[in-house]
Amino acid sequence: MDANQLKIKEFLSRFFKSHDLQPxxxxxxxxxxxxLLAMQLxxxxxxxxxxxxxxxxxxxxxxxxxxxISALVERxxxxxxx
Amino acid sequence: xxxxxxxxxxxxxxxxxxxxxxxxxxxxxxxxxxIARDEFRAFAAAAIAPHADRWDREEAIPEGLPKELAARGxxxxxxxxxxxxxxxxxxxxGLLTEEIGRACSSVRSLxxxxxxxxxxxxxWGSREQRERWLPALARGEVLGALALSEENAGSDAKxxxxxxxxxxxPAGSGFVLDGxxxxxxxxxxxxxxLVFAQCGxxxxxxxxxxxxxxxxxTPIRGMLGTRxxxxxxxxxxxxxxxxxHLLGRVGFGVSHVAAAALEQGRYSVAWGSVGIAQxxxxxxxxxxxxxxxxxxxxxxxxxxxxxxxxxxxGVRAGRLLCCRAGYLRQSGDPGAIAETMVAKYxxxxxxxxxxxxxxxxxxxxGCSADFPVARYFRDAKIMEIIEGSNQIQQISIxxxxxxxx
Numbered sequence: 001m002d003a004n005q006l007k008i009k010e011f012l013s014r015f016f017k018s019h020d021l022q023p024x025x026x027x028x029x030x031x032x033x034x035x036l037l038a039m040q041l042x043x044x045x046x047x048x049x050x051x052x053x054x055x056x057x058x059x060x061x062x063x064x065x066x067x068x069i070s071a072l073v074e075r076x077x078x079x080x081x082x
Numbered sequence: 083x084x085x086x087x088x089x090x091x092x093x094x095x096x097x098x099x100x101x102x103x104x105x106x107x108x109x110x111x112x113x114x115x116x117i118a119r120d121e122f123r124a125f126a127a128a129a130i131a132p133h134a135d136r137w138d139r140e141e142a143i144p145e146g147l148p149k150e151l152a153a154r155g156x157x158x159x160x161x162x163x164x165x166x167x168x169x170x171x172x173x174x175x176g177l178l179t180e181e182i183g184r185a186c187s188s189v190r191s192l193x194x195x196x197x198x199x200x201x202x203x204x205x206w207g208s209r210e211q212r213e214r215w216l217p218a219l220a221r222g223e224v225l226g227a228l229a230l231s232e233e234n235a236g237s238d239a240k241x242x243x244x245x246x247x248x249x250x251x252p253a254g255s256g257f258v259l260d261g262x263x264x265x266x267x268x269x270x271x272x273x274x275x276l277v278f279a280q281c282g283x284x285x286x287x288x289x290x291x292x293x294x295x296x297x298x299x300t301p302i303r304g305m306l307g308t309r310x311x312x313x314x315x316x317x318x319x320x321x322x323x324x325x326x327h328l329l330g331r332v333g334f335g336v337s338h339v340a341a342a343a344l345e346q347g348r349y350s351v352a353w354g355s356v357g358i359a360q361x362x363x364x365x366x367x368x369x370x371x372x373x374x375x376x377x378x379x380x381x382x383x384x385x386x387x388x389x390x391x392x393x394x395x396g397v398r399a400g401r402l403l404c405c406r407a408g409y410l411r412q413s414g415d416p417g418a419i420a421e422t423m424v425a426k427y428x429x430x431x432x433x434x435x436x437x438x439x440x441x442x443x444x445x446x447x448g449c450s451a452d453f454p455v456a457r458y459f460r461d462a463k464i465m466e467i468i469e470g471s472n473q474i475q476q477i478s479i480x481x482x483x484x485x486x487x
Binding site: 014041 | 415481
């Protein structure tokens with residue numbers, strides 16, 4: 001895992017205690033995602049990576065795994081830089 | 083509004099003192115925040131408080147008041163200047179809410195629901211939606227209102243029964259809404275409703291303009307508290323809204339759009355509750371100093387003083403919780419969601435307890451129309467119900483702390 005993925009894993013680990021979350025693992029399939037996580041996750045990625053999650057990004061596939069979230073972050077960061 | 087009260091998007095909040103972390107924690111307002119609070123307080127004392135009991139009896143605010151509030155930058159005041167807003171920082175916004183709430187909870191609730199809609203659009207609106215609606219909301223040309231609650235859905239936001247069905251022809255053109263909404267605060271005046279519905283079994287949020295064919299607005303009267311907040315019931319019958327009015331994507335209407343609106347609402351209600359508690363304290367201090375029983379001012383009696391001391395302590399604690407929630411919101415911290423819930427829960431209960439004690443201290447006078455505490459008592463009860471009842475907060479707050487185990 002790269003540095004971004006490690007940060008995402010650390011944040012998500014709060015919600016997936018005693019489970020060593022892997023980069024590709026589907027966090028929705030694991031069944032631990034609750035209503036409290038959704039907006040906290042948005043706030044986390046926005047603050048941690050200085051990006052803005054927009055309406056067009058509201059797609060479960062963007063938040064499904066550590067790798068998906070880090071890919072979203074990279075796309076958004078590239079768009080900001082570009 | 084003076085330029086000094088405005089904050090840029092990146093400016094750290096002053097209260098809470100994180101900007102001065104090198105000198106240790108500071109728990110005081112910045113000079114510009116104090117200046118802003120004094121401005122809010124003076125306006126509320128002159129233009130709102132003297133009329134609040136009458137508005138409560140008449141179950142309406144004056145027609146020109148929203149424009150007056152907008153002209154002062156008090157509607158949509160968190161919106162940045164690029165959208166025509168005052169760009170208040172979270173703490174200054176809280177001070178505004180407290181001071182308005184101290185004078186009249188109905189006017190505070192106008193700010194609350196309007197700002198909830200503005201916040202939801204700013205947070206999840208497309209660029210087109212933000213450009214179309216936010217300047218109009220900031221100018222008060224359009225008032226926003228929330229259409230979430232129904233006969234069978236309130237706390238259970240995902241349980242709304244209003245439906246939104248995609249129009250088959252032409253494909254992708256829009257949605258047809260059918261259903262009934264209740265308890266829409268300022269629904270009688272609002273020009274833009276943020277409506278939550280089921281779309282193919284998934285929650286979705288829509289912006290529906292007043293006057294849209296198929297939307298009927300019916301005033302609700304005779305409420306217990308915040309009686310001038312001009313509630314309405316909404317009926318949608320084959321009400322067609324274009325696709326461009328879908329806010330956020332289908333499936334995210336509750337988890338993201340309603341969540342953002344409700345978090346804003348809880349923050350506003352928390353500060354407004356502090357305002358009620360402060361108003362109770364103000365009224366009780368004056369009353370207890372002026373009214374005598376057993377040959378002394380009633381404030382000399384220990385049991386009265388105990389109630390006053392609890393009120394003083396509660397107001398200070400509640401305000402600090404609100405400041406902490408505001409600080410975290412200002413910095414975009416994920417912990418803001420939990421902290422805002424804590425503040426709303428504590429302050430709603432504080433307002434209710436303070437108002438009950440305020441009536442007690444006033445005795446029969448407190449039950450009459452001659453003193454404002456009867457209004458505070460009725461308004462305070464509402465704070466324990468709206469934007470997440472006490473019971474919903476009780477269920478939710480501990481769950482956040484379980485995360486930290």
